[in-house]
Amino acid sequence: MRLVPRTLGVRAFLLIALLIVASLAASSWLLRQSERAPKAQQLAHMITAVVNLTRAAVLSSEPSLRPALLAEMAESEGIRVFSAEHNEHLEPIADDNLTRLMTAEVRRQLGQGTRFATGNGLDEFWVSFFIGNEEFWVAMPRERIKQTQAWQWLGWIALILLLALAGGALIARQVGKPLRDLANAARLIGRGENPAPVVEAGAEETAAVARAFNQMSADLAAIEQERSLVLAGISHDLRTPLTRLRLAAEFINETASREGVIADVEQMDAVVGQFLDYARLGEQEAAAECDLAELAGSAAAPYASHGVQLELDELPPAQVRPLLLKRALVNLLDNAVKYGDGEITLKLDGVPWQGTPAVCFSVLDRGPGIAEDSLEAAKRPFVRLDSARGGIGGSGLGLAIVERTARLHGGEFRLERREGGGLSATLTLPRYS
Numbered sequence: 001m002r003l004v005p006r007t008l009g010v011r012a013f014l015l016i017a018l019l020i021v022a023s024l025a026a027s028s029w030l031l032r033q034s035e036r037a038p039k040a041q042q043l044a045h046m047i048t049a050v051v052n053l054t055r056a057a058v059l060s061s062e063p064s065l066r067p068a069l070l071a072e073m074a075e076s077e078g079i080r081v082f083s084a085e086h087n088e089h090l091e092p093i094a095d096d097n098l099t100r101l102m103t104a105e106v107r108r109q110l111g112q113g114t115r116f117a118t119g120n121g122l123d124e125f126w127v128s129f130f131i132g133n134e135e136f137w138v139a140m141p142r143e144r145i146k147q148t149q150a151w152q153w154l155g156w157i158a159l160i161l162l163l164a165l166a167g168g169a170l171i172a173r174q175v176g177k178p179l180r181d182l183a184n185a186a187r188l189i190g191r192g193e194n195p196a197p198v199v200e201a202g203a204e205e206t207a208a209v210a211r212a213f214n215q216m217s218a219d220l221a222a223i224e225q226e227r228s229l230v231l232a233g234i235s236h237d238l239r240t241p242l243t244r245l246r247l248a249a250e251f252i253n254e255t256a257s258r259e260g261v262i263a264d265v266e267q268m269d270a271v272v273g274q275f276l277d278y279a280r281l282g283e284q285e286a287a288a289e290c291d292l293a294e295l296a297g298s299a300a301a302p303y304a305s306h307g308v309q310l311e312l313d314e315l316p317p318a319q320v321r322p323l324l325l326k327r328a329l330v331n332l333l334d335n336a337v338k339y340g341d342g343e344i345t346l347k348l349d350g351v352p353w354q355g356t357p358a359v360c361f362s363v364l365d366r367g368p369g370i371a372e373d374s375l376e377a378a379k380r381p382f383v384r385l386d387s388a389r390g391g392i393g394g395s396g397l398g399l400a401i402v403e404r405t406a407r408l409h410g411g412e413f414r415l416e417r418r419e420g421g422g423l424s425a426t427l428t429l430p431r432y433s
Contacts, residue, residue: 012175016168024161040101047102047140048109051129054081054138059131084128084135090117093125118142178206182213190407194221242268287319292359295322296348299329303344306337312348315359318431320409325429328405331398332363332425340365340422350431357431358411366422375415379403402427 054073058081061069073079093099093116106127107114115128117137124139181198188195195217198210246265252258293312300308329346336344347362370378381400399415402425406413411429418424 010172010176013169013172016171017165020161020164020168024157036098037101040098041105043098043102044105044109047106047125047127050079050140051110051127051138054079055129055131058136078141080124080137080139082137082139084137090115090126093118174202178202178210182210185213185217189217189220285321285323287321289317290320290322290325291317292320293348295320295326296329296346296361299326300333300346302330303333303337306344307342308333308336309345311345313350315348315350315431318359318429320429321405324405324408328402328427329361329363331402332361332427335398335425336363336365336367336423339367341367343422351428353411353428353430359429359431361427361429363425364418364422366418366420369417369421369423370415372417375417378415379413399425 057069057073058066070081073081093103103114103116106116110127110129113128113130115126117126118124122139123142125142126137126139128135128137130136178198185195185198197214197217200207200210200214202210242265246262249258249261249265252261292315296312297310300310333344333346343366345362345364347360347364349360351358351360353360379399379402381397399413403413406427406429409429411427414424414426414428416424416426
């Protein structure tokens, strides 16, 4: 199970969000710590003032008027004064940092014998004081000493947090979008296409990477065009002397020599033809709707005498480059006929591929196969694995044409060894319809 997101944008957003939340939490904690001591002193001064005023009022009043005074204080200020009893039941006050700081400051001002308690089931805060040797309690409403909570600020804090997260999401998107554009453009180049230049905007580093990528893409396109022109030119120029050699071979009297020269000329002409095919691969042909089973059957028709078996599913028409795809299938069948040991099957079926519908062409044989470590190398241009597949000559472009055909269609080409011997060549194409 993957807990870390794969995309850079999501990772950057989560990191920014984590930093924002951590900073907000740390700021709130520091604010509470910094205001705790002043708040405790403020409450302690208020309690001390109430106790001192109450003591002074009690001492300065006539004994006969004290009950009326105490009743007036209870009614108008909510402050009750009564004598402490030895066997009374007291409830302890809350034990937190603010309360400890407050009670310490009150004891410093009123004396260390000052006691604190909460009312017996009443929402009151009790503080003791002495008149002579007699102890009294001052009971005041608890809301006077409660730590006020700035609930009205929570909405603003939430709004600031949302705006900060939205800004973080925008920053993460700006970081990830250029990289996604580069990845898409690189994918198109890998498929043999020429993508539009990547936008050279944003931060200096991002713009520099985009600029370098565009220059690389242009250089690759120019190199590919020049290579194709050179290869096509050389191959075309070779056709004329090969034609003259073919005509001259007809005048050789000795049958064996004549047939040998003609066979060599035809083999060279086939190699030159493959050079031209590779150089002009998919150059002009546009995608068109095609019956894939019919196309596969027409590609296999010339090989009917070699016992090629067909297993073709009936699939809906799909958008492909018909001539290019047929040329790829012919190359696969030609290889299978040369190396397949007489047991060849061409299959067509619909398969899921990378989460989308796709079609799969498979050419199966029972020949010598290809070594496991050479399967990828066999798909490269001008690579010949004669030792693996019998030593028959060729240009080394047959499988390279199939590989480029797969890329131009947005698919993939795989070579796999078959269980029991032989080779499986699979051409998978997305099904566009």
